[in-house]
Amino acid sequence: MIIELDLQSELPIYTQLVNQIIEGIASGQLQLGEPLPSVRSLASDVGVNLHTVNKAYTLLKQEGYIQVHRQRGVVVHPDGMPPVTESFSDKQHGELRPIIAEAICRGMDKAQILGIVEGLYNEITQKREGN
C-alpha cells in the first residue's frame, strides 16, 4: 500500500500514518491478517524516525486494529475489527458535531451534507476493485 505524508500538514505524522492504515483496511487494500512493514522499514520508506512509526503502531494496537504477533510481526488484526463501542460512538459524535455545525453555518443543508458523506463513503469503499 502506498503511504503519502504531508510534512507541511498540521496533522502529526503518526496521525497521518494511523489514518492511512485505517483507510487501507476500510478500503480492502489491507486484508485481515495481512502483514505490515516493520517499524524500521516503514520509517525508512517514508523517511521518518522509527519512533514515529512505533507511536502509530502502538495507537493502532491499543484500538485493536492491528496485532503484534511474536512470529509474524505486525499484522492487520486477523480476528476482525473492533466493534462500535460506546466510547467510539462518543468520540465519533464529538468529531462530527463541529464539522456539521460549520457546514450549517456556511449554508449547507441536510441533503448537501449527507451527499458529501455518501460521496466519501463511496470513494473509500470503491477502492476495493482497484487493488
Add this chain to the structure above:
Amino acid sequence: MIIELDLQSELPIYTQLVNQIIEGIASGQLQLGEPLPSVRSLASDVGVNLHTVNKAYTLLKQEGYIQVHRQRGVVVHPDGMPPVTESFSDKQHGELRPIIAEAICRGMDKAQILGIVEGLYNEITQKREGN
C-alpha cells in the same frame, strides 16, 4: 449562550471556544449581528486567560464568522456567514475522510453512518426552538 469547557479534553481550549460559538451560530442561539462578550469578560466567565479567548476570536474573525466593530465590540458577522469555498471543502473532506474510514472498519454501513450525521444535523438545528 452557555459555554462549557472540558479542561481534561485533548482539544485546546481556544478550539473548544471556536467550536461552541460556531455551533451557537448554526443552532440560531447566536443571531447575525449579535454581540459577543469581550475577551476579558468571557475569559473571566470561563476561567481562562484573556489571550486564550483572544486567540479563539482571532480565528473566528479570520474565517469570517465574527466582526470586530470599533464601536459595537465583537459581534457575529452581520452581513452573513462565509460561503462554501474550495479551501473549506478541502478541509471538510480531510476531516470527514478518516472518520468515515474508521466507521467502515468497525462495520458501520452507509445507512448507519448517514443516520448518525442526520441525527447530529437535527440535534443542532432543532435547538432553534429551545431558545
Add this chain to the structure above:
DNA sequence: CCATCTGTTATATTACATGTATAACAGTTA
C-alpha cells in the same frame, strides 16, 4: 553459534503549541 531481524524501551535533545502572566497602547464610552 552467530549475525540479523523483530518489537520494545530508555534517554536526550530540538522545536513547536498551549496556556498563563503582566504590561502597555490607542480608541471608545460614560
Add this chain to the structure above:
DNA sequence: TAACTGTTATACATGTAATATAACAGATGG
C-alpha cells in the same frame, strides 16, 4: 478623567512531536 474595548508584546512553564542514539530480549536463517 476613569473605565472599558481590542490589540500587541514579552516572558515563562508545560506538554507534544519528532529526531537521534542506544540497548534489550526474542525469533530467524545460515
